[in-house]
Amino acid sequence: MLNYPRVAIDFMNNDHAEFVALRKHLLDLLHRGADTTEVDAMLDSLLEHTRLHFAEEEKEMLAAHFTPYPVHKGEHDKVLADMTARIQTWKSARNTTTLSDWLEHAVRDWFVNHVSSMDFVTAAYIQSRSK
Ligand SMILES: [Fe+2]
Known part of the structure; x- marks a missing residue:
């Protein structure tokens, strides 16, 4: 179980729950030694989900004139670049331990x-502006 807070905006909570489910599904696949095509498809879904979720958050931040936007956006960009690189490495090296460790620890942390700090503060700000 991942311990993270609910934030003030529903679509963000829904997306966070979906992210948690995708991560868990991937770990389950890896633990039971699933076929690489299945793992690849789930990794692509995780990346796509994350990309769309970040884009949605960024749109909301811009619409609300959220001043710390560049900091939050910068972290999103860094995470997407890292996730893309990790998936590429997995697709060439096929190292299940490395991929599982990354999902288990780095992605969890x-x-x-991120949800407890940036998303929490951002959602509260956007919510207060929309009243
Ligand atoms: Fe975020």
């Missing part, structure tokens, strides 16, 4: 930290 990043997700919990």
Whole structure:
């Protein structure tokens, strides 16, 4: 179980729950030694989900004139670049341990930290502006 807070905006909570489910599904596939095509498809879904979710958050931040936008956007860009590189490495090296470790630890830590800090503050700000 990942321990992270609900934020003030529903679409963000829904997307976060979906991210958690995709990550869990991937870990389950890796633990039971699933076919690489299945893992690849789920990784592509995770990347696509993350890209769309970030884009949606960024649109909302811009619409609300959220001043710390560049900081939040910068972290999104860094995460997408890292995720893209990790998936590429997996597709050439096919190292299940490396991929599982990354999902298990780095992705978990990043997700919990990001939702608890940047997303939490951003959602509260956007919510207060829309009243
Ligand atoms: Fe975010």
